[in-house]
Amino acid sequence: MARQLSFDLPAKTALGREDFFVSPANALAVAMISATTWPGGKLALSGPAGSGKTHLAHVWAGETGARIIPAHKVTEAAIPDLASAPVAVEDVPAIAGDAAREALLFHLHNLALAQGQPLLLTGRGAPSTWGIALPDLASRIAAAHHVGLEAPDDALLCAVLAKLFTDRQLNPKPDVIPYLARHMMRSFEEAARIVGQLDMIALAEKREINRALAVTLLNRDRTDD
Structure with missing residues (x-):
């Protein structure tokens, strides 16, 4: 039997506060x-990929x-316009070691705070691991109040899975x-990987997403390891 062609279409991610599940x-x-305010006017938000940093930034x-x-x-x-209102800078570690981009972020940091605008910085891992080479920028990031998103507990993992399925209209x-x-x-x-794989398999094989399909996928993953 011929397989149905499948297309890896992007999911439409829901980013409202009502879509964010709160757990310990x-x-x-x-x-x-x-x-309403942060110490020093800035906050560093860290967490692993998919933990909700972007979602919280949008909230x-x-x-x-x-x-x-x-x-x-x-x-x-863009810096003067960005610094004229609250600003969130995502994935700060992505510019680590890039002297020009680190200097731009340093300028944005200083101008935003000088104008009384709050600054949100995000990245994977604690800010001390972001690898920023510019000493003045590294010290200012280190001075930001830091809060981390932890690994998911049972309730949060179930909520994340449910949201990932919903984003794909599954x-x-x-x-x-x-x-x-x-x-x-x-x-x-x-x-995210598992939900994406289940979506692709279900579409390609014209199957519903049930426990049997989930068992098959997880068993296949263990065999591939």
């Missing part, structure tokens, strides 16, 4: 994002009117998510 693993980060932007920009896209021309059988949460490797990246 992220409650402190959510509380800090919701705070904060929705509440404050902040602009969101990846660190590698900050330009000299409707798995009720026992799929509890099964995955019990047997998968506990990480946000793995959750």
Whole structure:
């Protein structure tokens, strides 16, 4: 029987506050994002891939009117406009070792705070591991209040899986998510990978996403290891 062609279409990610599931693993980060002020006017938010850093940045932007920009896209021309309002700079470690881009972020940091605008910085791992080479920028990031998103607990992992399925407009059988949460490797990246794989397999083989399909995928992964 011929396989149905499948296309890896991007999921439409829901980024509203109502779409963010609060659990003990992220409650402190959510509380800090919701705070009206931060010590020194800035906050460093860290966490593994898929943990919700971008989601929380969008929640904060929705509440404050902040602009969101990846660190590698900050330009000299854009700095005055960015610094005139609350600003979130994502994935700061991506510019580590790039002297020109580190200097631009340093300028943005100083101008935003000088104008009384709050600054949110995000990246994987604690800020001390971001690898920033410019001493003045590294010291200012180190001085930021830091809050981390922790590895998912049971409730959060189930919520993340449910959201990933919803973002792809998928409707798995009720026992799929509890099964995955019990047997998968506990990480946000793995959750995204598994949901993507289940989507592709179900489409290619014209199967529903049920526990049997989840078992097949996880068993295949163990065999491939």
